[in-house]
Amino acid sequence: MFKRLPYLICLLLILGSCQENSAISQEKEIEVSKDEPANDVVESPEPDTEETSFILPEIDLSNWKVTLPIGRPDEVKPPEILEYATNEKLKPFMYNDSIDGALVFYTYPGATTANSSRSRTELREQMEPGSNSVNWTFSQGGRLKGTLAMDDISKDSDNKYHRTIIMQIHGRLTNEQRDLIGQKDNNAPPMLKIYWQNGKVRVKTKVLKNPDVSDTDILRTDEWTDDEGFNFNEEVGFNRFSLEVLVSDGRMEVILNDTESVVYESDDIEKWGVFENYFKAGNYLQTSDEGSYARVKYYDLQVEH
Known part of the structure; x- marks a missing residue:
């Protein structure tokens, strides 16, 4: 019995050591399992948030044609103007700045219209798409509103910015009026011209040279002249x-940034009611200097009658 005692003691020591190691091993496994995720889920990488966004101008061109500083000059009418982004003739002069959300009108000295010595990339309202014959009178009224900016414009030899017309109300003779005064076309004076000039907005209108002009002669362009501005x-x-330009019978108002306005309610405005009219908007450069140019951006443009 006593001979076997050392052997039994060694056996007990070995068994005790194995149990202790097993307990430690189980404890370590439990500790590791606390640090591991409960499920085998692979987390997705963060999405790429640096996506380029494109903004289009809020302008419906269904009732506008555009005149360009090329050709005789060239014009693009509805419905072709609606595809301006892919029109090869238009692309150099009228195109989207899709980062800024604007429609850009670019022009330089080039082709001119029959009654002007200046070039333009300018929209002309057409109440009936494709036709110049349907227009409106002051008694019928109208509203034109746009959000715009001068993007870039050249300077003259005195280092002063050139100027450009950004909005207009232009007069038009009916066929009967044209024939009455023996004129070859339907052109009448512009009642309203709004300029970007040296960083400010300048307004000019027409006034009669002779307040007592006859009902026939009032139709003649040379009976009207510019006001002081x-x-x-x-x-x-x-x-x-x-x-914003608001027109009603015998009244015209121009509003800048919804804060400043100028109102015209003179006898000249009252007598202007004899003419038909149409709105214009864009970039009508007022110089023929070599190398001159202008880029005007329109972000939105609305017209109502």
Whole structure:
């Protein structure tokens, strides 16, 4: 019995050591399992948030044609103008800035219209798409509103910016009026011209040279002349701004940024009611200097009658 005692003691020690190691091993396994995820889920990488967004201008061209500084000059009418983004003739002069969300009108000295010595990339309202014959009178009324900005414009030899017309109300003779005064076309004077000039907005209208002009002679362009003009106080520079033109019987109002306005309610406006009219908007550069140019951006443009 005593001879076997050392052997039994060794056996007990070995068994105790194995149990202790097994307990430690189980404890370690439990500790590891706490650090591991409960399910075998593979996390997806974060999505790429740096996506380029494109913004289109809010302008419906269904009732506008555009005149270009090329050709005789060239024009693009509805419905072709609706595809301006892919029209090879239009693309150099009228195109989207899809980062800024604007329609760009670019022009330089080139082809001119019959009654002008200046070039333009300018929209002309067509109440009946494709036709110049359907227009409106002041008694019928109208509203034109746009958000725009001067993007870039050249300077003259005195280092002063050139100027450009950005909105107009243009007169038009009916066929009967044209024939009455023996004129070869339907052209009448522009009642309203709005300029971007040295970073400010300037308004010019027409007044009669002779307030007692006859009902026939009032139709003649040379019976009208420019007024002294009006400058808004705010300097818009190259920043975005809004312009609104409101027309009613014997009244015309121009509003800048919904804060400043100028109202015309003179006898000249009253007598202007004899003419038909149409709105214009865009970039009508007022210089023929070599190397001159202008780029005007329109973000939105609405017309109502």
